[in-house]
Amino acid sequence: xxxxxxxxxxxxxxxxxxxxxVLSWYAEHARDLPWRRPxxxxxxVLVSEVMLQQTPVVRxxxxxxAWTARWPRPADLADADPAEVLRAWDRLGYxxxxxxxxxxxxxxxxxxxxxxxxTTEELLALPGVGPYxxxxxxxxxHRGRAVVLDTNVRRVLGRVVQGVAxxxxxxxxxxxxxxxxxxxADPERSVRWNVGVMxxxxxxxxxxxxxxxxxxxxxxxxxxxxxxxxxxxxxxxxTQPWHGTDRQARGRVLAELRATEGTVDGARLRRAATLSAxxxxxxxxxxxxSLLSDGLVEEHAPDRFRLPRSGEGYCPA
DNA sequence: AAATCGTGGTC
DNA sequence: TGACCAAGATT
Numbered sequence: 001x002x003x004x005x006x007x008x009x010x011x012x013x014x015x016x017x018x019x020x021x022v023l024s025w026y027a028e029h030a031r032d033l034p035w036r037r038p039x040x041x042x043x044x045v046l047v048s049e050v051m052l053q054q055t056p057v058v059r060x061x062x063x064x065x066a067w068t069a070r071w072p073r074p075a076d077l078a079d080a081d082p083a084e085v086l087r088a089w090d091r092l093g094y095x096x097x098x099x100x101x102x103x104x105x106x107x108x109x110x111x112x113x114x115x116x117x118x119t120t121e122e123l124l125a126l127p128g129v130g131p132y133x134x135x136x137x138x139x140x141x142h143r144g145r146a147v148v149l150d151t152n153v154r155r156v157l158g159r160v161v162q163g164v165a166x167x168x169x170x171x172x173x174x175x176x177x178x179x180x181x182x183x184x185a186d187p188e189r190s191v192r193w194n195v196g197v198m199x200x201x202x203x204x205x206x207x208x209x210x211x212x213x214x215x216x217x218x219x220x221x222x223x224x225x226x227x228x229x230x231x232x233x234x235x236x237x238x239t240q241p242w243h244g245t246d247r248q249a250r251g252r253v254l255a256e257l258r259a260t261e262g263t264v265d266g267a268r269l270r271r272a273a274t275l276s277a278x279x280x281x282x283x284x285x286x287x288x289x290s291l292l293s294d295g296l297v298e299e300h301a302p303d304r305f306r307l308p309r310s311g312e313g314y315c316p317a
Numbered sequence: 318a319a320a321t322c323g324t325g326g327t328c
Numbered sequence: 329t330g331a332c333c334a335a336g337a338t339t
Binding site for chain 1: 318319320321322323324325326327328
């Protein structure tokens, strides 16, 4: 994620033809995503990257169009009503991202003259911006050289170079080193490499059902050459539970509030948060309380709740 | 550093 | 059907 100056004498890892194959495949097969279009500014790219954190492209696309049309610049979002921001976020999931994006917009206005900064340090200091998003903004918004390591890139490099079905549960130093070594020295080429590998992971080298016959690097894929061995970490990956969890309960509460103008009775929210799959009697109250402390819900009057209004802004504990 | 945080589609 | 997955960040 550092905006790596091309190291003097930088030599890409020795995977013959890999770059050329990916770049030419991308030139042919890239999706026409709205945030990739030439007119998109850095703010538009940043918005897309935050929306894309754990949310599939197909669901982000319409939300991004509406969002950027309504709040085209950071200053516009900074001035918006948080309740409207949460409604516009719709059901992208993880609604804290919406509040963080607004907090980010306010930071940009307050400390960056309303512009998206260009350094890793400044980007990482923004709410909701972590290592992936900072690198992605440098690469795709500023056309700079950065190590973009998302779940797609990790999977592609894991297979093609390391010969494993799926990467380890958490990012390793070795993966970062490998990605940095593979990054082309030329900035513009590095940008196309980054987006090309990501796109390859999304369209061909997919987690579930890889489309190997369509793969431009099939003949040099270490995983395929090894006979596509199964996932070493199979069974060790714990999938996140959903039914009966606080997250499901919180989701119910927010859905109720999103659909309602004005305030909602606490009893109604706790009823919405009552899950048949959960035997925990105080889960509804706990869900509501946690939403309050996250700033996603506001208590307007005793036991009367609503989506947050402009005023305090986003102030998590 | 493991847990937490939504939502919906797929096989 | 249910487990798995999706351009992660935060604490």
